[in-house]
Amino acid sequence: MTPEKLMELAKEAMTHAYVPYSGYKVGAALLCADGTVYQGCNMENAAYSPTVCAERTAFFKAVYDGRRDFTAIAVCGGKDGVLTGMFPPCGVCRQVMAEFCKEDFRIYMADGPEKIQSCTLAELLPYGFSAGKYMGM
Numbered sequence: 001m002t003p004e005k006l007m008e009l010a011k012e013a014m015t016h017a018y019v020p021y022s023g024y025k026v027g028a029a030l031l032c033a034d035g036t037v038y039q040g041c042n043m044e045n046a047a048y049s050p051t052v053c054a055e056r057t058a059f060f061k062a063v064y065d066g067r068r069d070f071t072a073i074a075v076c077g078g079k080d081g082v083l084t085g086m087f088p089p090c091g092v093c094r095q096v097m098a099e100f101c102k103e104d105f106r107i108y109m110a111d112g113p114e115k116i117q118s119c120t121l122a123e124l125l126p127y128g129f130s131a132g133k134y135m136g137m
Contacts, residue, residue: 006074013039026077028054033069076110
């Protein structure tokens with residue numbers, strides 16, 4: 001699947017976001033090795049900590065269905081559903097990705113309505129790929 005097609009699915013996922021507080025809609029499309037795609041959106045809550053990011057929604061749906069082999073994710077977002085720049089995965093989402101993905105897992109991020117930026121999970125994590133190696137695990 002092309003990065004552009006995966007991003008289109010992430011854009012569609014944005015339309016399902018529940019964001020009554022910030023108005024920032026985020027969508028994600030997670031690509032499995034077999035070509036299956038799981039979409040996710042962000043869901044806010046007045047008590048901030050129960051809020052869930054689009055990336056984790058997609059991962060949790062996939063893991064629930066027994067998926068464990070992921071190759072890429074596309075992420076996009078913006079105020080009132082208008083793409084307004086990159087929305088890189090937060091630290092919690094990065095940790096979930098590290099739990100299930102390899103170093104070469106590809107992350108595509110919309111950079112406004114026309115451009116897609118890309119990096120690997122290893123490039124996105126700040127202290128190397130596996131936190132476990134720093135903790136003696």
